[in-house]
Structure formats: structure tokens, C-alpha cells
Amino acid sequence: MLITLREAEMRTGVSRATVLKHINSGTIPGVKEKNRYLIDECYLDKLPKPRKTAKNQHIPAEKVEVPKGVPFSELEPLRLELMKQRLEVLKQIETNRAREWEELRA
Numbered sequence: 001m002l003i004t005l006r007e008a009e010m011r012t013g014v015s016r017a018t019v020l021k022h023i024n025s026g027t028i029p030g031v032k033e034k035n036r037y038l039i040d041e042c043y044l045d046k047l048p049k050p051r052k053t054a055k056n057q058h059i060p061a062e063k064v065e066v067p068k069g070v071p072f073s074e075l076e077p078l079r080l081e082l083m084k085q086r087l088e089v090l091k092q093i094e095t096n097r098a099r100e101w102e103e104l105r106a
Contacts (some may be wrong), residue, residue: 002031002038011041013050017104022047 005016012019020037023030028043 001041003041005037005039008039008041008044008047010045012047014047015050016102017100019047087091 003011005019008014008019009016019028020030023037023039028038028039028046030035030039030106032039
């Protein structure tokens with residue numbers, strides 16, 4: 001059965017751009033019908049496993065138990081460190097996005 005790239009994305013978790021890249025490279029056959037591509041669902045297993053990207057990557061919220069009566073001045077360094085860690089995760093996500101974009105453009 002032929003399915004659209006959107007359906008392939010929903011079933012496999014691999015982005016439509018990645019599926020299209022595999023069609024264009026000849027890894028999987030695809031048919032262009034009007035303004036959309038269709039692939040046979042039997043080729044879904046030939047697609048790579050999805051990587052964690054900005055779309056599907058979850059940035060966990062940090063849970064920090066703070067004892068009652070701790071002054072704010074002692075909590076501020078901890079809060080700043082958690083913010084730095086979260087910023088690093090966001091930078092990594094942006095780097096991955098840029099790398100994937102360059103791969104698609106190549």
C-alpha cells in the first residue's frame with residue numbers, strides 16, 4: 001500500500017526530509033504524484049531509526065529538593081548551574097538542527 005511522507009514520518013518517527021533524502025538517493029523507491037511523494041509501506045523498515053532532535057527531544061525539568069529555611073543566597077548558584085546545563089542542551093539541539101539542514105542541502 002502506498003503512503004505519503006507524512007504517514008511514513010508518523011509511523012517511523014523519521015522526518016519527511018529524511019525519507020525524501022532516501023528516495024532521492026535511491027535507498028527506497030518513491031513515486032511523485034502531483035505535488036507529493038508516495039512510498040510503499042513495505043520499505044519503512046529500510047529507513048534509519050530516528051535520532052533525537054529538537055522535535056522529539058525532551059529536556060527534562062530538574063527536580064531539586066530544597067530544605068526549608070535555606071537562604072536564597074545559597075540557592076542562587078545552584079539555579080545558575082541548572083540554567084547553564086539547560087542552555088548547553090539547547091545549544092546541542094541547535095547544532096544538530098544545523099547539521100541536519102546542511103545534510104539535506106548537500
